[in-house]
Amino acid sequence: MVERGSDSRPGRSGSAAAGPDQSLYRPGLEGVPATQSAICDIDGHLGQLTYRGYDAATLAARSSFLETAFLLVWGELPTADQLEQFEQEVQMHRRVSFRIRDMMKSFPSQGHPMDALQASAASLGLFYSRRALDNPEYIYGAVVRLLAKIPTMVAAFQLIRKGQDPIQPRDDLPYAANFLYMLTEREPDPLAARILDACLILHAEHSLNASTFSARVTASTLTDPYAVVASAVGTLAGPLHGGANEDVLTMLEEIGSEDRVELWLDRAIANRQKIMGFGHREYKVKDPRAVILQRLAEELFERFGHDPMYDLARRLEEIAATRLGPKGIYPNVDFYSGLVYRKLGIPCDLFTPIFAIARTAGWLAHWKEQLGANRIFRPSQIYTGCAHRDWQPLEAR
Ligand code: ACO
Numbered sequence: 001m002v003e004r005g006s007d008s009r010p011g012r013s014g015s016a017a018a019g020p021d022q023s024l025y026r027p028g029l030e031g032v033p034a035t036q037s038a039i040c041d042i043d044g045h046l047g048q049l050t051y052r053g054y055d056a057a058t059l060a061a062r063s064s065f066l067e068t069a070f071l072l073v074w075g076e077l078p079t080a081d082q083l084e085q086f087e088q089e090v091q092m093h094r095r096v097s098f099r100i101r102d103m104m105k106s107f108p109s110q111g112h113p114m115d116a117l118q119a120s121a122a123s124l125g126l127f128y129s130r131r132a133l134d135n136p137e138y139i140y141g142a143v144v145r146l147l148a149k150i151p152t153m154v155a156a157f158q159l160i161r162k163g164q165d166p167i168q169p170r171d172d173l174p175y176a177a178n179f180l181y182m183l184t185e186r187e188p189d190p191l192a193a194r195i196l197d198a199c200l201i202l203h204a205e206h207s208l209n210a211s212t213f214s215a216r217v218t219a220s221t222l223t224d225p226y227a228v229v230a231s232a233v234g235t236l237a238g239p240l241h242g243g244a245n246e247d248v249l250t251m252l253e254e255i256g257s258e259d260r261v262e263l264w265l266d267r268a269i270a271n272r273q274k275i276m277g278f279g280h281r282e283y284k285v286k287d288p289r290a291v292i293l294q295r296l297a298e299e300l301f302e303r304f305g306h307d308p309m310y311d312l313a314r315r316l317e318e319i320a321a322t323r324l325g326p327k328g329i330y331p332n333v334d335f336y337s338g339l340v341y342r343k344l345g346i347p348c349d350l351f352t353p354i355f356a357i358a359r360t361a362g363w364l365a366h367w368k369e370q371l372g373a374n375r376i377f378r379p380s381q382i383y384t385g386c387a388h389r390d391w392q393p394l395e396a397r
Contacts, residue, residue, distance in 0.1 A: 155182035205362030277335030284328035
């Protein structure tokens, strides 16, 4: 029998306290490099975000979501021919099987759209079960299919839960415009579609956040890309991650008016409550995406009318800067995105699914990168449970 402490493998101390060195443990893996990646870089002190070396703010202003997705996955901006082909292929694969739509009709209408999306994304693996992870054409096809079908599935569930039939995608509309069309059956205003496209670019990638880590762990088992995206969707849904954008609006509604902000915030801080849409593991300044989203919100208000909730949000940001700013806690990407989506007429519980539509690009980039230098993730742990115990029969307990 091997006794505790007798293991001489690397990482084992060999002391009575067997297992990895306790001093290496970092809760939440803070500061621990878990992979090498060439996709995205964050300077959390300067507030800079780059995708494949390009400033995300420039991409949001000058690129399109599909062009950015191509850049993220394949590492270079596409040529005009490559982009045209990519856009056409995504457009051709937008429809989802009637069987998936029928499956979605059996989902409870009060269920959260993120749960519906996770189940629907996973179900794609049943329809496209061939797996050829070393074949570039297979990877291209899977990227196209997922980018094409995720928005259709989000829009389909939105209509199905209202008792309506899903709307077929419109082939003549670009990516973001088509999504808004599938939600409303109305061709969107070009400014609204452009702003949604910019939001998708800003949410497309953000290095090794929780959902991307989840995607990479799943990818490392060499499972199919639909399982990779489904696991990432499940991770994004949580309120500490993508789900925070919904909670920001709930919080602003709870505060109610500008004159209540200070009292509300001080109480929340005293109760050690997390202020939704604030704080980030990487950023110690205002998230650069929040800066752009705030600008986009203002552009929308100028065109389609002001939202008083924006004044409340700005007041909260101003007062929070004096309370939380000294700890490096400032608005993150989720703080202003909800106000943009609200102005676009999007229901609150679709904010996180829209985040998922965008982040699918980043997840797929990480899936491809993981496959290129794969080793299955299998970290160690610090065991804190009981030492060996003798089993007791029921009557002796
Ligand atoms: N409100 C108040 N205090 C905060 C906040 C906040 N939003 N965020 C962090 N803090 C405080 C914590 O209370 C803690 O204080 P302490 O040291 O006195 O105990 C300290 O800052 C460190 O906080 P952690 O939660 O340990 O920081 P971590 O890096 O683990 O978490 C996170 C980052 C999850 C984003 C956190 O800031 C948070 O919960 N924010 C609110 C939820 C949110 O907006 N999430 C969206 C993030 S962006 C995204 O995922 C797309």
